[in-house]
Amino acid sequence: xxxxxxxxxxxxxxxxxxxxxxxxxxxxxxxxxxxxxxxxxxxxxxxxxxxxxxxxxxxxxxxxxxxxxxxxxxxxxxxxxxxxxxxxxxxxxxxxxxxxxxxxxxxxxxxxxxxxxxxxxxxxxxxxxxxxxxx
Amino acid sequence: xxxxxxxxxxxxxxxxxxxxxxxxxxxxxxxxxxxxxxxxxxxxxxxxxxxxxxxxxxxxxxxxxxxxxxxxxxxxxxxxxxxxxxxxxxxxxxxxxxxxxxxxxxxxxxxxxxxxxxxxxxxxxxxxxxxxxxx
Amino acid sequence: xxxxxxxxxxxxxxxxxxxxxxxxxxxxxxxxxxxxxxxxxxxxxxxxxxxxxxxxxxxxxxxxxxxxxxxxxxxxxxxxxxxxxxxxxxxxxxxxxxxxxxxxxxxxxxxxxxxxxxxxxxxxxxxxxxxxxxx
Amino acid sequence: xxxxxxxxxxxxxxxxxxxxxxxxxxxxxxxxxxxxxxxxxxxxxxxxxxxxxxxxxxxxxxxxxxxxxxxxxxxxxxxxxxxxxxxxxxxxxxxxxxxxxxxxxxxxxxxxxxxxxxxxxxxxxxxxxxxxxxx
Numbered sequence: 318x319x320x321x322x323x324x325x326x327x328x329x330x331x332x333x334x335x336x337x338x339x340x341x342x343x344x345x346x347x348x349x350x351x352x353x354x355x356x357x358x359x360x361x362x363x364x365x366x367x368x369x370x371x372x373x374x375x376x377x378x379x380x381x382x383x384x385x386x387x388x389x390x391x392x393x394x395x396x397x398x399x400x401x402x403x404x405x406x407x408x409x410x411x412x413x414x415x416x417x418x419x420x421x422x423x424x425x426x427x428x429x430x431x432x433x434x435x436x437x438x439x440x441x442x443x444x445x446x447x448x449x450x451x452x
Numbered sequence: 453x454x455x456x457x458x459x460x461x462x463x464x465x466x467x468x469x470x471x472x473x474x475x476x477x478x479x480x481x482x483x484x485x486x487x488x489x490x491x492x493x494x495x496x497x498x499x500x501x502x503x504x505x506x507x508x509x510x511x512x513x514x515x516x517x518x519x520x521x522x523x524x525x526x527x528x529x530x531x532x533x534x535x536x537x538x539x540x541x542x543x544x545x546x547x548x549x550x551x552x553x554x555x556x557x558x559x560x561x562x563x564x565x566x567x568x569x570x571x572x573x574x575x576x577x578x579x580x581x582x583x584x585x586x587x
Numbered sequence: 588x589x590x591x592x593x594x595x596x597x598x599x600x601x602x603x604x605x606x607x608x609x610x611x612x613x614x615x616x617x618x619x620x621x622x623x624x625x626x627x628x629x630x631x632x633x634x635x636x637x638x639x640x641x642x643x644x645x646x647x648x649x650x651x652x653x654x655x656x657x658x659x660x661x662x663x664x665x666x667x668x669x670x671x672x673x674x675x676x677x678x679x680x681x682x683x684x685x686x687x688x689x690x691x692x693x694x695x696x697x698x699x700x701x702x703x704x705x706x707x708x709x710x711x712x713x714x715x716x717x718x719x720x721x722x
Numbered sequence: 723x724x725x726x727x728x729x730x731x732x733x734x735x736x737x738x739x740x741x742x743x744x745x746x747x748x749x750x751x752x753x754x755x756x757x758x759x760x761x762x763x764x765x766x767x768x769x770x771x772x773x774x775x776x777x778x779x780x781x782x783x784x785x786x787x788x789x790x791x792x793x794x795x796x797x798x799x800x801x802x803x804x805x806x807x808x809x810x811x812x813x814x815x816x817x818x819x820x821x822x823x824x825x826x827x828x829x830x831x832x833x834x835x836x837x838x839x840x841x842x843x844x845x846x847x848x849x850x851x852x853x854x855x856x857x
Binding site for chain 4: 617635
Binding site for chain 3: 328329331332333334335336338340386
């Protein structure tokens with residue numbers, strides 16, 4: 318049900334607190350959902366080429382323990398909710414060795430053409446997303 | 453009650469959707485809260501020099517309309533809740549000309565020494581934060 | 588001759604070495620050149636709206652002393668060379684109090700329409716850039 | 723002689739020009755050199771734990787063709803020069819399918835303890851780096 322994507326933590330992801338900066342976790346989540354979609358035959362760059370964007374409208378983040386440079390972590394991603402006009406993902410970032418959950422989060426997205434107008438999810442994408450959701 | 457900080461939107465803040473990337477807004481919020489604190493005599497780098505960090509433990513973001521490169525926007529910040537072991541901020545990002553609220557968000561922070569252990573807010577900082585909160 | 592732009596160093600600009608990450612300086616330079624151009628009536632977002640982009644083709648960076656969070660610094664920018672098909676900028680990042688030069692750098696740009704084809708600088712922009720260059 | 727590291731281009735690496743932002747390439751180079759070193763038994767986070775840092779003092783970048791989100795690219799890295807007080811790397815970013823060289827660059831580093839003082843490379847690290855250099 319969860320799709321796992323290993324994250325290559327970049328040195329530039331850290332800040333002077335000595336840990337991954339909190340604004341980097343949304344980027345790890347984005348890696349998670351784009352890899353989930355690509356693994357099911359829906360690469361995000363192809364979605365965009367067809368003029369469809371997934372605009373983030375909401376995000377929640379819970380930071381339970383810091384990620385550090387040198388850590389081996391993965392982001393787990395799944396579709397939490399799929400409606401014709403709304404798509405929600407859930408995320409967990411887990412530490413490979415300790416199995417600790419370092420972070421949990423969620424994002425909600427509207428389908429849009431360009432950056433302004435919300436649309437209903439086109440049928441071709443709806444089918445793929447439904448399969449991901451029910452798998 | 454709200455502290456206003458103009459944001460200098462950087463070109464690098466945008467992504468190929470043509471708008472500011474959603475992971476940049478937490479950075480704008482961080483600018484807001486550090487400027488709020490600095491304006492009240494508590495610069496964040498001084499806090500850190502004294503060994504105290506404000507670790508983000510929760511964040512919520514609502515994206516209402518995109519920020520674009522070239523836009524003139526400000527982040528409004530206020531302390532939403534102040535407890536001995538927890539500090540919460542609220543944010544709004546507003547467009548100067550249209551006065552539209554583009555984004556609202558919140559963060560919750562623990563006081564910590566280093567990145568591991570949560571502590572009670574030291575008295576000297578408590579006083580300043582209480583003043584900010586009640587102003 | 589040099590245009591000065593104060594930089595608001597963001598906490599997220601730092602890395603775990605405790606200083607501004609070296610890949611952030613090119614972003615400071617970008618702030619410098621866009622502010623220089625905007626100050627002369629050529630805002631970069633307007634350039635782009637007209638379909639013209641300034642693609643970076645070369646960059647050099649010399650890091651002389653680190654920028655730190657909490658430092659007050661400015662980027663100084665000037666046009667080093669202006670040709671019909673090439674535009675070069677030079678940069679210095681200086682510390683307000685010590686007047687130390689923390690960084691020097693340069694960028695070379697091609698004029699392009701979209702991201703592929705190099706073009707000659709359109710006349711309207713040529714005039715403004717020439718004025719900046721000779722001022 | 724060149725060490726190859728595949729790069730996972732993040733959506734956040736792009737800008738509104740529709741390509742990877744030019745300040746992201748130094749981050750790809752950093753991934754290249756840290757992976758090169760880790761592959762030879764010298765992970766960068768271990769270097770730092772021992773108090774040794776590799777401070778960037780110079781960087782050159784030549785952008786030959788843009789990287790795009792969805793592209794499969796690698797960074798090739800090698801040590802160009804190794805002295806007791808200076809370490810230089812060279813980089814190429816290549817496109818997997820076209821084999822085109824999209825980018826070439828170089829960085830020069832001083833060994834330091836903390837962020838201020840340059841030191842001679844400690845013997846234990848010198849051995850490993852020498853092996854990498856001559857391989």
